[in-house]
Amino acid sequence: MNNCIYLDIGNSNAKWKYKGKYFEVPTTEFNIEDLPESSKIWISNVFADFKFSNKSNISLVESQKSYKSLINSYKKPHMLGSDRWLSMVASYEMNPDKSFILIDIGTAITIDVVNNSGLHLGGVIFPGLEKIRQSFDFPLLSLDGNSNKIGQSTDEAWTIGTRSVIVNTINHKVREFKEELQNSSIILTGGGYLGIHDYLDFDHNYYENLVLDGLEFFANNMG
Numbered sequence: 001m002n003n004c005i006y007l008d009i010g011n012s013n014a015k016w017k018y019k020g021k022y023f024e025v026p027t028t029e030f031n032i033e034d035l036p037e038s039s040k041i042w043i044s045n046v047f048a049d050f051k052f053s054n055k056s057n058i059s060l061v062e063s064q065k066s067y068k069s070l071i072n073s074y075k076k077p078h079m080l081g082s083d084r085w086l087s088m089v090a091s092y093e094m095n096p097d098k099s100f101i102l103i104d105i106g107t108a109i110t111i112d113v114v115n116n117s118g119l120h121l122g123g124v125i126f127p128g129l130e131k132i133r134q135s136f137d138f139p140l141l142s143l144d145g146n147s148n149k150i151g152q153s154t155d156e157a158w159t160i161g162t163r164s165v166i167v168n169t170i171n172h173k174v175r176e177f178k179e180e181l182q183n184s185s186i187i188l189t190g191g192g193y194l195g196i197h198d199y200l201d202f203d204h205n206y207y208e209n210l211v212l213d214g215l216e217f218f219a220n221n222m223g
Helices: 082-094 129-133 154-180 193-199 210-222
Strands: 005-009 013-018 021-026 041-045 058-060 100-105 108-114 120-127 185-189
Touching: 005 210, 013 210, 041 082, 041 210, 082 100, 082 108, 082 185, 082 210, 100 154, 108 154, 129 154, 154 193, 185 193, 185 210
Parallel strands: 005 041, 041 058, 100 185
Antiparallel strands: 005 013, 013 021, 100 108, 108 120
């Protein structure tokens, strides 16, 4: 069995895949020295303050100009976040010869668009739900169901309003991109998905560990 570890260090959580199983802890609690022995550790890191160890078997993955026929649109490819790139790699492998719209709902929300030739057309980035909610110190309520369209208290109004900002932006951008790539698959990932998926108005597939799967594809094909 594959003895490599695939490690995704995000701004909120660190996730890793080892012998086909997935693990997750808050990034601030993660220590790379606690990982089991492995032949190699493939890492995607977007957490600026993460401190690496002196392990000799570490390979830090940066975004590349290309992966097979998937082409990075950035003039400086390494400036594209490795998490976005590796999620695209996984989406590309799962949707060969088909365009896709990839949405990562995390600390930041990113939307990337790839056409059926594998060309990354570009993307957009905006703050995630928790970042927006931190802009004012209002209490939040737990509101369930699609019926919550208007609040009758400041707490309700803030909870509903901030959620609407995220949901409406995602729905609008998907409609906009679908006009250009009408038969695109829509792929979602990221820890914030569960809080908003009931309010999305398009068909999609959700993958919880897309960056880790992309790391494994990258290691097996480019490493």
